[in-house]
Amino acid sequence: MSGCGGGGIDASQPLPASFSVAHAMTSCLWQGPVGTAANEVNEAYPDSGATYWTAQFQIPAGARVFLKGQFAYSRYMSLNSYQTNNAPAVALTDYQIAPDAGSINPFVPGAARYAANRNYTVEIVPTPAPGTTAPNTLYADSNYGQTITVWYRVYVADKGADATGGVGLPDLQVQQANGTVLTGAQACNALSPSQTAVASPLLPAATYAALRDQSGAPLGFPAVNPGVWMAQYNTQYGLQCMFMGKCGGNPIRQVGFFANLDNAYVTALISRAYGAVVVLKGRLPTTPKSFQNVASLTSGQLRYWSMCTNEFYTQKATSCLYDEQVPVDAQGNYTIVVSRAADKPSNATSACGSGFITWSDSGDGAGHTDDGLLIMRNMLSSPDFANAIQNTKTPGDEASVVGPYLPSITYTTTAAYQALGCK
Structure with missing residues (x-):
């Protein structure tokens, strides 16, 4: 994937209705936001052109964890998992994510960035990445029951959109070992996520x-x-x-x-x-x-x-x-x-x-x-x-x-x- 550049302004294209929605800046899973604005957590050397959210949780044995969201109206978005020393383990970047059936990925060069159908599903797996990785999978370089740290990033949200890129934060879905699918607060309760932003430790x-x-x-x-x-x-x-x-x-x-x-x-x-x-x-x-x-x-x-x-x-x-x-x-x-x-x-x-x-x-x-x-x-x-x-x-x-x-x-x-x- 190369970097991206160019692209003309489509002045005739109306802004999405979601741009006028007041999306929540936190959820039971996502904490923050991390950034440079007055209401954000300014840590870990952030960038004023971007906003970050953190999640820290455990996946019970046999459970499967999914994020269901929409591709942001933005320059870039990604998910990163982290090792215990705060160094990144694996990145899953916008252009690498296959869209849900009937949707498109607007980060693929030449794709229509303002397409209405822009849904995706990503699975978070608590194992190191194998030699051949599965599509739409973020490997968390950990084991079941261990603490997993994930950061979600949005860079340069489009003009008129909020910090989430006009689409809100990805939703959580948990499939339990017995096949039961949990959403919302029930899904969060199954993972016991932290309710504060992940802190970047300072030098003593x-x-x-x-x-x-x-x-x-x-x-x-x-x-x-x-x-x-x-x-x-x-x-x-x-x-x-x-x-x-x-x-x-x-x-x-x-x-x-x-x-x-x-x-x-x-x-x-x-x-x-x-x-x-x-x-x-x-x-x-x-x-x-x-x-x-x-x-x-x-x-x-x-x-x-x-x-x-x-x-x-x-x-x-x-x-x-x-x-x-x-x-x-x-x-x-x-x-x-x-x-x-x-x-x-x-x-x-x-x-x-x-x-x-x-x-x-x-x-x-x-x-x-x-x-x-x-x-x-x-x-x-x-x-x-x-x-x-x-x-x-x-x-x-x-x-x-x-x-x-x-x-x-x-x-x-x-x-x-x-x-x-x-x-």
Whole structure:
């Protein structure tokens, strides 16, 4: 499956009636939502272009668990199961899900995104994925009776739709060992699901302090100037590289913090010790322009791209821009300015040719107010997009692999950036 891009706006097409329905944002199974909005749980380094829901439950021996839902009116949707270390186990992505009889999957390139019949059924199985997987099956990498963790994601709900993509959350159905089928509250009671969002654990405060507050560390530590991007492999390697300078070897790629298997990430630490304003310059990959209710999706370099600022310790996202929100020049190049709201240059606007994301006043969220963390996401890269983050293989190859799509990171002042004027 390649990324998707293009697709024209069908202005004559009425919005679905479900867009005006007030869908519930939680259920007896799904908790959250996780995201950056005021009413959402801001954890696990979320993205403002997406909304997530979590479910944690047990499947009794002999029971079968099904999710029955509708394909969202959105750029992307998926289900991920997780290991006990919060690393993803298996992903079941929108285009991989066969629709119910009489329905269509709108995420297949060229399909009608606004088709009315868009139902699907997915089974959650509490076993590791076999060599040959069954269709419409999410393998939970566990056993019957053990706790299963699943996250449901919707990225860029269409204009006019709510965070669920205008279709609500998938419903639960449980078939008991004796063949009895349960729905609604009875189905939930059979699984004993958690009634709170799955928490992404923080580093112990003492561990983080030992890494962050090292005696003799240079000004701006752990950031460097100019900034350097680091592909994400696993939590232990990331901490060693960021805070101890141990960035070699061949680490396994198993990103924690309930990451999405369809994404690859690069991160960079920044510090106000080097300047109050950070300027990012790079080339934007081609992606769909789905927000404006496009009729269909076609191929592109990625399905989705975003840039976010975060508090490293608390895992909170402060501000993000996703692909459709980033102004580009005729060659597809962008400039994104990063600063505290109080330091924002007056010309850091789309009208002047640049995007803007806010740097948290709280820094890392643990008392280091000069700190910042940047995260760039690449989702579902096309096989012929050689510059995708997914193609990084060893630490240090980020610049050579991602090339012009890996933005430069430079520091300046508010006054100096304003002196550049408006393009």
